[in-house]
Amino acid sequence: MYLAVSWKSSKQTCIARSTMEFEFIALDKAGEEAEWLRNFLKDISYCPKPMAPVCIHCDSQAAIGRAGSMMYNGKSRHIIQRHNTVKELISSGIITVDYVKSKDNMSDSLTKGLSREGVERTSKGMSLRPRRSQHGGNST
Numbered sequence: 001m002y003l004a005v006s007w008k009s010s011k012q013t014c015i016a017r018s019t020m021e022f023e024f025i026a027l028d029k030a031g032e033e034a035e036w037l038r039n040f041l042k043d044i045s046y047c048p049k050p051m052a053p054v055c056i057h058c059d060s061q062a063a064i065g066r067a068g069s070m071m072y073n074g075k076s077r078h079i080i081q082r083h084n085t086v087k088e089l090i091s092s093g094i095i096t097v098d099y100v101k102s103k104d105n106m107s108d109s110l111t112k113g114l115s116r117e118g119v120e121r122t123s124k125g126m127s128l129r130p131r132r133s134q135h136g137g138n139s140t
Contacts, residue, residue, distance in 0.1 A: 014078065021079055023060035027067060027097065028082035030056050031089040038094060053093050057100040057107075064097050 016022045034054035041047040058064055067086045089095045106125040114122065 016079070020060055020062035020066065023058065023063035024066055024079060024086070025082060027056065027058055027063055028079075028086050031086050031095050034095050035089060053096045055096050055098055057105065058097050059100055059102045059105045061099055064099055067097050 014025065016025060034056060038047075038051055038054060042049070042051065066083065067090060070087075086095075086097075090097065104125075106122050
């Protein structure tokens with residue numbers, strides 16, 4: 001079994017008025033990346049057709065609720081295009097969005113400072129192994 005991981009850490013370029021909006025903007029970017037990766041794999045004939053939706057894990061229940069909502073709140077007009085994009089990706093079967101508890105979010109080690117235990121837990125969750133030194137022991 002193979003697992004593709006795609007991640008990016010960057011300063012957001014648009015204004016968000018709440019944590020939910022920040023998470024939703026990240027969800028939109030992840031959805032666009034997932035669509036690009038699916039198209040790439042289809043173009044090189046690597047994946048079988050039909051392809052399963054790409055599952056995006058999100059630790060914001062508010063952002064997930066907004067993604068699945070057909071109603072749109074006028075208070076967030078500045079992200080309406082992102083909302084429409086995510087809704088379209090979900091309805092067309094390109095992505096699914098699943099809730100993951102923050103403590104179980106494997107990507108935290110890629111974007112946040114964690115304790116040693118947190119790094120070890122998330123590394124194990126991503127099937128990463130410790131680097132071996134040239135002398136045969138674990139690198140520290």
